[in-house]
Amino acid sequence: MKQNSRCVAPLILASLALPAAAQTGDTAQRLDTIVTTATPSAAPLSDIPMSVSVIDSGDLSLADAYVSAEDVTDLLTGVEAAVANGTQVAFQIRGVGAVDHQALTPTAAAVYSDGVYLATNVQTGLMLYDLDRIEVLKGPQGTLYGRNASGGAINFITARPDNDQRRYVRLGYGNLNRMDLDGAYGDSFDSGFSYRLAGRYLSRDAALDNVAGPEAAGGERDEFGVRLGLNWDSVADGSLLLRTHYEEGNGVNAAPRNDTLDLDDHEIAVGSDGIQDTDNEFYGISAEYARDIGRWALTSLTAFEGYNQEYGFDFDGAVALFGNPNFNANLAYLRDFRQYSQEIRLHTDWDGGSTMIGVSGSVENFSQTYTIWCGELDADTLLGTCPYVGAASRAGPTPVSDTAAMTLVTDIRQDRSTFAAFTHNEFDLSDSLTATLGARVTREEIEGQGSGRHIFEDGTIGYNNVGGLGLAAGSNEIEETYLSGHAALSYAMEHGTAYASVSNSYKSGGFNGEVQNNVTHFADEGLFDAETVTAYEIGYKGKTDRLTYAVAAFAQDYSDPQARIFVNFVLPDGSSITSNSLSNLDKAISYGMEADFNWQSTEQFALQGALTLLETEIDQESDIGGNADTFDGNPLPFAPDVSATFGGQYEFAATDTIDGRISIHAKYRGDYYLDPEGLKSRMQEGFTTLQAEASFTLRDTGVTLTAWGRNLTDEDYAVSGYGFIGYDTFRSDPRTYGLRIGYEF
Template sequence: MRYLTGVSAAALCIASTAFASEPSTDEIIVTATKRPLPLSEVAGSVDVIELGSQPGGLDRAEEITRLVTGLQAAVANGSQIAYQIRGIGAVDHQALTPGAAAVYRDGVLLATNVQTGFLLYDMARVEVLKGPQGTLYGRNASSGSINFVTNRPGTDAPSSLRLRAGSYDLLDVAGAFETSLAEDLAARLAFRGRLQGPVLDNVASGGFPAGSDRAAGETEDFGMRLSVLREGDRSTALLRLHYEAQKGTNPAPLNSALDLGDHEISVGNDGLQPRDNDFYGASLETTWTSGGWDMTSLTAFEGYAQNYGFDFDGTPAPFGIPSLNANLRYNRDYWQASQELRGVKELERGSLLIGLAASTDDFQQDYLIWCGRLDEATLLGSCTYVGAPGRVGPTPASPSPVRSLLTTIEQQRSTGALFASLQHDLTDRLALTLGGRLTAEDIDGEGFGIHLFEDGTRAFNDRDGLGDAVGSNSIEETRFTGDAALRYAISLRTNVYASVASGFKSGGFNGEVANNAGHYADEGLFGAETVIAYELGLRSRVTDRLRGSIAAFILDYDDPQARIFVPFTQPDGTTIISNSLSNLDAAGVRGLEIEAEAQPTDRLDLRASVTLLDTEIYQPFDGSSNAALFDGNPLPFASEVSATLSGRWLLPFAGDRFSIAADAKYRSDYQLDAEGLDERKQEGFTTVNAAFEAAVTDDLTFSIWGRNLSDEDYAVSGYGFIGTNTFRSAPRTVGMDLRLVF
């Protein structure tokens, strides 16, 4: 397990001893810069993690957060991931919203948060770029970029087969097989299948019996990827095809009103629904040289079909108690097509990168809420969903009871961008990086919200009598973002940096409950957010056994997108929470990061890092009663302190056949949303993971491992509805692996 870290053009200029010895020959090459660069020459903040043998392995993409400080993930609805980097990133559960941290797999943007919680298998590394990435990655990279890189044919990655068994009926099989099809043609097939029973306990509470344990979540995941590489004398072509499936059930949330123990929820069976998610895609990456330019073309198609739901209120209330009974289902279809073409030309004192990118996507969703048992033919619940009466308007379309709520939306997005980045050596020690990107975006959306009555009547929602919840709208924006950085080599081993960078995250439509006509009007949309980052930093290889970095940064955050939870009164006088994505006025982030990697002996590798954050929302009073709810609050999922410690020790007996690896991460308390309420705060906690590995032969290894050994129970996301509902972490899990390399 080897961790490779870097600091941004973000770095704190502190005193440092100059070392005149030659740089190490094992310099890390970073590819997320879209032109391979040694880490020491990167004018940007980068953490690079080799995904090899982390204790217990990594199951899903969001688990990289346990290895990187300043990186958090809100996990909603089981597998929808919103990443936060240095406190920046809207915590939102609707799939229509892109993340503030752009997530890429093999260079292909995964544009919705539904795609970003994918199963990990046959991965080489992940590169986390901290700070706005407005030049190379463009829109929706206002906090940074996370790049997952799979093993490609023709590398040193071996063919292998791994069997895993563990707690809660865990059975996990993964493999990768590579073969040469011809002298210049190689193929690699990788797969993973993972089965696990519920990891939470569904218990009785409030005098109501508990439903099935399956409501606590059940995993049936499968993934397969085929890569075919053709390498010619002057060109290469790499074709990738993948398919992943998520079956089983999504976990229900925990309602804050229930007095339960750790890793417990309490829901009935009425909201229990199977999960049926399918993801697929293909990409073709070609490289060639022409006229002194190194050219790269990446053509890609990604899509998914998704159908799942869960008990939305998080209580075990039986049928017929509408004030405590609400179930939710999503039915989504999405596809995206993209093309990027870029060229890199080496100059006398640097290099120039020029590129263009274009994409188009289509998103469709039906969002259904009901009470009790659902009639699939009529979409009627067996009782009245708690929020429905408040949305029918002052003159209901029918005297019969209203049962269910359905919101449908379709959105199309087209984008185009031109970008360029120049690296120029001003002197032998001083290098300049300049970059810019011009992005044009066109978003069209339409939809409606209806309530369904018991007698079959369907009518548009009209909460507060503001007009029927049906309409369409469009957003057209052209934005320029960019960066500038200076890097100075104090010595062959030590560099300092200074940079300024900007980025933006697109605005869009709220894809969930459409209450009235205002939902599709301009006031119902959310606008783009922007971030400008100023950073200073230092990176040094102090000796061949010690390297470190330190970075200080200030982020100006304008129009931050946030999910706003607003109470509204029902006709019977009761109150529930409605929510939508909106823009706050501004926020600020100040922080410091320190990272160190050491090899005290030939048998021991250590890595430590800490991120200190100070975040604050600026929401001056503007006549709105909501202003006071946000002003002065910290940003969501922005722990003031996060720290990691990890290492691997090759035991000093039996040759090199036994090793122990461990990692730990501390996160101080954080808010689940922007309102800063005590009931939506997660207290600080520490997670620990460890593994013992034994090489039985040169090709066969056996390991035992434990994850979350501290057995922490913490909220991974939450929302307001009837009280506060939170999705919970998995408890302590232990298991064993058997891995064969051939």
């Protein structure tokens, strides 16, 4: 058993369409968006002593052209996303966050949907539709978002059923034969009951050009989602909001590109044997109940989230590397996940401050079968048509069959339970000076069990036994308690607020969920430890009638960073094996500054911009299987030293009956590395993406015609990578564009 206990910025309204307030001339509201999840009660962004970015309902116009959650990083600085296996998203904020493809690894930026925590990186690639806003909290969130928030938190908030709902239907068509249909309808009644039904369907042909095989390997999409919200303003002396959703993702996941191949932009080259249909289902239901109990406001959030997932792709990213058909690998995942959670908060305002106390708990069950083979797969026997290159090395010194080891199969099950108690307090030390203090204690218990085996050509099944250390089957438990928190001082001035803060948080340790080499996989040394981040930040948020701006400087101490690396393990006979697994580096630092502005020049014209300057460095002193020098001094992955955004929008009267709007937004990312080894060959050079749209609305009809474009610079860049035979990278989508017609009623 492994047991321990340890302590553990700017506003960018990257508008691509004017917010609803612009249509009423309410410039003040437009420049000071209200958030509800960064603090226990709603507060203007200018009053919150931390870096918070908000993409609100008006800003999400162009996001209707987006597909998945990672796409919104185009609107933010200091925030990046590593996308693996088609839909698994790991967000990095200010350089903090493990780049990992296994589903058991949550991101270091805690991701929430309508306040419900999404516990695995599979769920973070959620489909975007009918959103009200997206809130991004930068830096460790140790109080309200204590679990797996060492980098920050991201909350996707959907439109709420209420008395003033937008009803719409939109139909779009674009290049790559893209079809897009979405809509929402709701109503409210005098009884205090309201409802909202929203949905989206999207289909698209392959985005990448497969020059060596079937077109589908370039990544086809066929997905839909539906969401229902029911709201009662008065029930059991309070209010009750029920939300339920179901999303289905089909199509084919795009194959990676192997770096040994000479290919042009947006090209891959794989054969047909690794192409597999995708069958992903995501579903959930939540109940949010709120009422007053004396001076206290009670909020209870009960939720269930789950998914079933079946997909795969060509793992080696080539037809036959170096002309050898046995240098071929295809993989498939079969996953099942259930998550039950409960959170209760009590909040009160008192003379001179406010207090919030709360408790939360969750139970999760995860299971996965991971299969890797060579050539064509026989679904009944699980045998490929050639021996997978890694199978023989895992058979051990005394294989149980004289025939060739062909296929690898890994099973894992993980059960996790968590409980947390937390408090957030604000104290008015004077008319201008406010202190914020928050703390959270979290208890986690994780049980993991599984086995790794190979199937021989004659059908015999043997457990992996690399080095003869013991059969790859076992279990273990992790029990950990974490203390995290936040402290800040903010000083209100005539035209803004200055603040200073210190905060810390953690990201859980756990089990490596994929290939299991031998019995040591579930031993303590085969697990990865929790990481912790302590951040120090000073900043100023200013506001005039037509301008909001913010500047911040930060420094982050990053302890035990989790990283997927190749580690050399010495065997008893003096030889060694190399294992690709999630491990811990010693420490790292991340520091820099951020600045942003939002200028409403006139009622018709607005500009926004933001800049993040970031420095990161790994400090590796201990010997990681002989690889200390490999990492020491390297930057953290997916941490460009410069990221900048600039955009604007202009509203105008095209004719007496037609209103027009033009929006444009660009983001520049500097060079960044795909993993912590810092190799030049695994560096993505800097690039700029450009998004734009032009829309025309027939006045008094509710009909709008929009032309949109994403990645108009047609950049081909890596969205994640991994080492196998050579180095494989998943690639970005090329330039996409289309037309959309919508009707609001």
